[in-house]
Amino acid sequence: MPGTDAQIVGAVLGGDTEAFGVLVDRYQERCLRLALHIVGSREDAEDAVQESFLRAYRYLGGYREQEKFAAWLYRILVNQCRTLLARRRRLELPMAEWEWDVAAASDAGVENGALRAELTRALDLLSPDQREAVVLRFSEDLTYDEMAAITGSGTSALKMRVQRACARLRRLLLEGANA
């Protein structure tokens, strides 16, 4: 079904539930990538994406055409990821490492897998706020204004988080390369 996001939203609100599948097709992969980098676990990322789309559907009436649908959806997704991370902190489950080991093993090249594992190890050592900010900034190439709309944080705070995250990541990646 062709159309802009707003047109599809209108169709869904008009009763065409299946039209929502177009939005799922359009944003599922990007949402999964974003969630994966924020939460570090494939299983949690899929849960976050599924729950986010369901919430987006339920509250679709709250979407306003002036806003990019992707940004609106990302806001829901980031909140879901935060919830998952908070729950995991309570559980203290060391799941990220083996999840990514599996992903790395399935990579076409061992080198790519090693890079990804290295990056993931470094991301795991960031604070949740820093990790979220740096992923939004670089994975999705968002502006700070867009990030502010998604996270609810101010642009100055986000810039500071990204700067600190970058500095720490560079140091961690350098240590990993020299290890």
Next chain:
Amino acid sequence: MPERVDHLPDWAIAELRRPVDSAVGLRERIMESVRASARPRTAVLTRRSHSAPRRGRRLAMSSAIAAIAAIAASMAWMALTPSILGSRARLIPVLGGSTAGSAVVIGDTVDAALRDTLRLVRFVLRAPDAARVALAGDFNDWSATATPLMDSAGSGVWEAVVAIDRVAGRYAFVVDDTQWVRAAYIEPATAEARPRRAAPVGGDST
């Protein structure tokens, strides 16, 4: 030239932007949940218009949960502990269908010396067809027999009050010695936390 403060190595940025493998069945799962959901509202009511009834419901729920916690705390007082301070509680519904369980944290403090580590938790499982139910978890090294639940009223509601020396942990119910029902996680009750529904985190497993 000074190093840019908000920059990462090119390979790291490329890695962050690399497409991920599509999740098998994720689209179908999303659409199934969407189809099963109520249709979205075409007009969203403002938060203000909802605020009063929502507060009312929250207060009602808080009162109900506080009452449950008070009963459980009384039981625990007699059975397990010299002192229970406070009645903060959090209800964690975990499963739907014919088998449903919950855990209520009924006291943050059991004894001054153990103030930060020991909690009394009331576990409840509704399993009308079960002959035996036990509780296994991090707190008892996942023993399937060490912590039985009792159905004292014969109503199919199995209960146990357990002193747990961890602020968080996983647990499961063991029904009729063989069926493991993965349940919710125990969450620490805090003074700031309001009782709320916790998302189900698991289902039946064998």
